[in-house]
Amino acid sequence: MNEEKGGNIDIVGIILLLWSKRKRIIINCVIGGILSIIIAYSIPKEYTSEVVLAPELASSMSGLSGGLSSLASMAGVDLSLGGGEDALYPELYPQIVESTPFLCELMSLPVQGSYKKEPIETDLYHYLRSYQRTPWWEKILGAPGKMIQKLKSNPVDTIVPTSVLDSRHLTRRQQTIMKSLSKKISVDVDKGTSVISLGVTMQDPAIAADVAQAVSDNLQNYIVRYRSAKARKDLEYMELVYNDSKQKYYDAQSKYALYADQHQGLVRMQHQIELNRLENEQNLAYNIYDQISSQYEISKAKVQEQTPVCVVMQPPVVPFKASAPKKMMMGLLFVFLAFFGTSCWFIIKDRLLEGRDNGLRE
Secondary structure, X not given: OOOOHHHOOOHHHHHHHHHHXXXXXXXXXXXXXXXXXXXXXXXXXXXXXXEEEEEOOHHHHHOOXXXXXXXXXXXXXXXXXXXXXXXXXXXXXXXXXXXXXXXHHHHOOEEEEEEOOEEEEEEHHHHHXXXXXXXXXXXXXXXXXXXXXXXXXXXXXXXXOHHHOEOOEOOHHHHHHXXXXXXXXXXXXXXXXXXXXXXXXXXXXXXXXXXXXXXXXXXXXXXXXXXHHHHHHHHHHHHHHHHHHHHHHHHHHHHHHHHHHHOOOOOOHHHHHXXXXXXXXXXXXXXXXXXXXXXXXXXXXXXXXXXXXXXXXXXXXXXXXXOEOOHHHHHHHHHHHHHHHHHHHHHHHHHHHHHHHHHHHO
């Protein structure tokens, strides 16, 4: 194969070279295809279940606060709904799902599926730990490590109750399973619409759907707890104040009624002054109780308003078609790599032979 003048590559020469080596190239491509089939069927099938959520944004929630603010001003209450920026952006949802506490909460999820055509019923942690199929080459490469673990015989990693998993003190085996679960969960957020797409990939389709539902529920609960945390604390405080003011009003009312009954018919000024004092205390306690009662009702309405709603646009379903491995794409990739590698080998080899011949001629 010779180069044209000016350093341009002789395309026609390359094509003719590859055509002359077509038999070897075809054989290597067939070998690559067969190898891809062996690898594709050695990799366990995985199934993906997806959930699509449309969360209520803080901006849309603050737009509804006008009516509640008006109601609070009518009751004489200065109610601030926190119109500041929301610290929980939708872009943070992937980090929330990947966090260790969130994953620890998922580990105790009860799951039902099948393993080697046998039904299983366990929790998610032990499913990921004991019921995962692996390719044959991973078993071969991992055999020395398993032998070392058996020799060490660490009792901590032998039996781990999921009810006592502590996100702050995880063993090495638990951390490995956490990372494995994190890779099986994907969270995508559309920056324009803030629509959340959750995907869970498991070797069992039913378990994939169950875990996707659990991830969706836990994420919604996390958002609700975060957005309504301040309002719920305010409500708890207002409930204590409300109960205290009500009790004080009832006590003042009872004292006034008891004194009035005991001194009924008496016209002494001292009794009349005491009766007026008790009546004033009763009226004051009632006014405080009435105002706090209004604030208490507004606090309950605030909790309801600050609680976001996530609309489930697409619930999780049990997938019937495996999402991985992609056998067709893998086959095309291996065939292409075989063709490309063989072609490069022949071109480089021809170039080296051509350079050697030129050197001998000189």
